[in-house]
Amino acid sequence: MTKAVVLAAGLGTRLGGDRPKPLTPVLGIPILHRSLTNLARAGVQEVVIVIGHRAAEVVASVGDRFSGMRISYVRSERYEQTNNAYSLWLARGHLNQDVFLVEGDVVYDEDILHLLAADRRPAVAAVAPWRRGMNGTAIEMTPNGRVTRMLLGGEQRTGTLHGTYKTINITVLRTRYLRETFVPTLNRLIANGGENAYYEAVLAANVADPVAGLAAVDCGAVRWYEIDDLSDLTAANFVFGTAEDQLALLDDLHGGFWRHDFADHCLLYNLYFPPAPMLEELVADFRDTLVHYPVGHGVLQQLLSPVVRQPADRLVVANGASELIKILGRVLGRVALAVPGFNEYEAVVDEAKLHRITLRAPDFVLDVDDFFGQVHGARVHAVVITSPNNPTARAVHRGDLLRLAGLLATIGVTLVVDESFIEFGDIDQSVEPDLDDHPNIVVVKSMSKVYGVGGLRLGYLAGADLDLVSRVRAQLPIWNVNGIAEAFLRILPRFRREFDASCARVRADRDSFAEALSRIPGLEVLPSNANFIMVRLPALWSGPEVVTHLFARHRILVKHCAGKSMVDGHRYLRLGCRRRDENDRLVDALAVLLDERTPRPEPVLSGADERAAS
Template structure:
């Protein structure tokens, strides 16, 4: 539907001189592909659809590539080129000043690294003020220029997140697409731009002119809210990835995110797929790590032997029993190269199945609906298949059900009688109870090995920390031989060194997660259309009772509510396509996901 008051703006100017060094610089930045199409092609098509008849391209880096790609007409729109002589040593204020003779009528001014839908242009053109700037809600990860907006919707200040920490709550992120009216251009904007550049401001941003305008108060700059419109500013490769997601087709979005395996914080979604402790590390520990940052980045970290001593102070296990790793996945992969004839208790963490796919792997299935572990049955099946080791996860992923400590120790004893190893993944054990771990039994059970990811319980997925603990000297030495001396980065080392001083805060954070999880479980049980397994970890497994599959519900949660959960279809379990796993986060986040799930399941099938 057309916007009330919409008046087409028939001219645009795009500042596309940049080299895009942070993207690679192989092509002009504006020709960087988003969703398989160059940014500039998308933008020109959107301008044409919004009524623009002429676009001025200010070009610099590899300008011939742009001219060849676009030509003199594109999407039935005239294209004019203005070359910038010093594009590699100036900024966009200079680029716009070079093209100032084109600022002679109502015009869109935009940077060549912004991707958007045409609704943004239509909404801007409908603003009757002297100038209007597209703005959006300020979300985590956004930086650069923001606009402080008053109650009437006018911009009262432009400021940079790089210069100020105390960004006002009323601030909005600028989209870097503006509409400037002819009278304002003639009487204020162009003269002020001239003053800025001739006074030596060649390396400044033209937004400084808009900032001066709002301070002087002679002309008004309207903030046009575009939060609900797709847009993205592309500065580096991470932005390209995020923009690919934003402008992907609906059917491609869930597979796109699943293929990333993380980094979901860059997207406007609620991540209930990955499992972390949202209450750790505390701010004081983060500040100490920040204080260590220079040394952590520039100095070589400790080697594995010294790191084992740091870890021993955290987990209370002798250093000679430990192997520190770059996440549990590194250890799982190493075991996959070392061990053969391994029986995996399934369902379980898929990394184990992937690691042992090359060897003689066997499955010991947990029976639904309880998915309870039976020690004697496990040993019987492992013996029948002539396995040499058994892997069990406790609490299990994805069921969130823990194996009682006494059952694990019984299995360990029975397997020892058959000359078999027991490998227990305890990545989520802290969320269960303090006395459910078997780490303290290593010396009395030489065939026992414990693997633990520290990312989940300690809330440091970005550090990639994990460890293996065993009194089996032969196995430990073989694992160490698979790993490099420096497999842990300096920041992870600093974290391990500081961690013992925060034991009380850690236990308090675990208690909060357990409390939130119990409430989450109680509330999920009230949602119609699901059966909920009582959890021992920081996530919950749900079985769908209707005709919808886990894939369908997962897609609906993402598309309608921006909530990402785990579709368990690829898990080794009966009726896997009927299960979804939802991670427990803060109470407020849990309430949101319950409301979203209720809304999706209440929709007529």
Template sequence: MMPDKTTTAEERYEYISSQHGGYWRDNFIDHNYLYNLYFPPEDFFSHCTENLHQLILNYPVGQSEIAHLAGKLIQQPPEQIVVGNGAAEFIKILAGMNRQMIVPVPSFNEYVNAAPAGKVVEFPLQAPSFQLDVNSFADEAIRTKARIAVVVSPNNPTSLLVPKSELIRLLEILLDHNCILIVDESFIDFAENGESESLEKDIGDFQNLAIIKSMSKAYGICGIRIGYLLTANTDFRAQIQQGLHIWNINGFAEEFLRRAPQYKQQFKTSCEKVQEDRDEFYTLLSLIPGMVVYKPAANYIFCRLPDDGPSAPEVTERLFVEHNIYIKHCQGKTLPESDRYVRIASRTKKENLALTKALRTVLELA
């Protein structure tokens, strides 16, 4: 049950750590979920408020019109776009294809969790760098006869980017092996030179490429659930589209896509602000003795805790119980000594500073 005023901090922690959202109903600072705090602009909320009755009472448009709206926003042909109820809808459809899949790990768990038993190969990213070795990954994809290869870039939870040149080389290797490369670019807008590192402008050059993007993260719209898949492979696009129901996008999501093009400069400015806050946060965390802090490309930071301190689950619980701050520990992720790693979302400069001070206290370094 939802915590009430009589619930202890420990009980609240147990409840929150078992949930997948709805955090706004409880009063704590969320450094777990990953979204843009500076977007959408207030104008969008005002517009929705003014049109609330119509947005709730009426059916949204169908997939064809939705694809045109998304295409106008990302400047891509609508016939190459499928719009989903968040990226999670596409992940479920991919799993339902029952094809052999290969995924570097650690990564976003849902790609592995959604796959049928025996249909996913977990390719371990080697500590301590956690960088993707494209040659080894391609060799394993070919050896296991994978028909779908997934690369999340920037990766979650490591916040590390796979260079575009490496992804293009991977595409070229896999081209003759009947293997589609899915590149999840959900966090690319927060990366330095993210626009030039994205493969979106190269989509027409590769029949074995599909890009998935959750708009929830960069556009700060987790509650209205929008994602898209972009590919020049018409057969693959049709297979994905067959997995959607007729009204998979709600009216609020449709209205966001209609209005988003007018906010392009505000969106760019918001991402730059996220980068600025994150880079300062990275510097603060890097000053904690014994902590290994990975240079982030997304709006979150991957850290290995000091070896002589408490474990990641212990740190996570104490931050919540003692400081009302919630972060993500990586225990259970597919990586060596997973109980030493945490993923911390960057928020405002003030909140990032408060978390750093609280973390030092928990680690007994204050």
């Protein structure tokens, strides 16, 4: 294949800015430059580029030679009013030999070109298995790659694309097919007013032809991405990055991991809740909850009250526990914090007002008397304890927390207990039922984790100190919780049994996970009261190193503790519990990895063996 036509006339308005879309960089390389480099490596000698928007910048960037190839241009003066069928029609004089047809917004690896060139059929499109989030033309095809149906944009309906393939917008068109089928059909399309059509309509018009129909090659195993908007650009930077690039991007994203192809053992949530009937109810009311304003604080407190069995006036409902943590950082004053713990508390308290009390390795158990002794001398206004702790997964026994609360009350100190993972413990250790007897206790809870609704951003604070509760509530805007989260709270009490069952499943999976991890030589597994497990690595490994290896080799994401306030944090990993098959895959990958540096014992030789060896 010695010739290619690249369609690069579009506006690219969804990418923001005013740069020509084909010059948008992915990991520092413009889309068009990467494509041209691939074409040169595949043996192409001549490229025709159809240009339009900011055409002069494209010409200046590429020139008339690129990687040894001759470059020529066809200019579209009507690029704002037409679509890519018209752009291709303008270049019809160049469709006179076998050609790669490539759209200028596709980032791809060179292997796609070789796969297409190796297929000798008249017209061959690169495709990949359709997945949620893909836009554009989809196809159905036989096992040998004959396309039986093309689903253009107007023919697609939600739920009908599973099992289909998405076109990658890289196609091989051979000389006879161009002369006898494609170009005549393209001419008729434009003559009949099809200037706003896509050239896929030309392929679709002949798809049933047993001789000149369309074939497809599954290129799903090769990297590619079609870039239409900024979300696509972020995804493309992820797909084409190194493992280190990808990990850095994920660290900046903080979420949305489900959009990418890896197993997420980092973010922590209940995979068995909400149940399908609950989701169906939320979907049924989706339009109303989306377009109408939600209720204010008073009603939200009343909706939460039967769920947590607390009077409404003791509650503050928030946009996730993180919103409450930030407010507490402003209203609590000087704070003593048990570390290691959830980093967000350290982040929101001014360093001058923060006193860290270190939980001692290797068990990270909180000793009440020692802890209180350190608090007493620190002159703080509040103490924050996460139970179960994140990252250690250890819970503080309820009796110990109540005794500590009593001691703190004697010196006028508030005890904040973050119970975001409490339902995953084997025994109910929550101090929420004890607020009447201990008004200096404040409970903070992320509902996102235990209820599996991270996207809703729900959390709450509960306390019998109504003055503190009011001060926290006063920091919130009128509408801080969205309508879908409100709808979730309304129906949640009817699904208490399903919720309890889901937590039991998580606990069973976690116990099986811990047992399997404990069989890995050299790995220390800490007891867990949460839906994750903290492990200590053998001396020859560091957490950041293991995270990178697991991600690069196995597409498994876990979290290291190198950034935690703890001694030897780089030796620890936090492993989120998922379903058993996923947990087993992580265990197998971790076992193989750690075995690479496991010291082998010296063989014990018998006397005869020693004489033979000498």
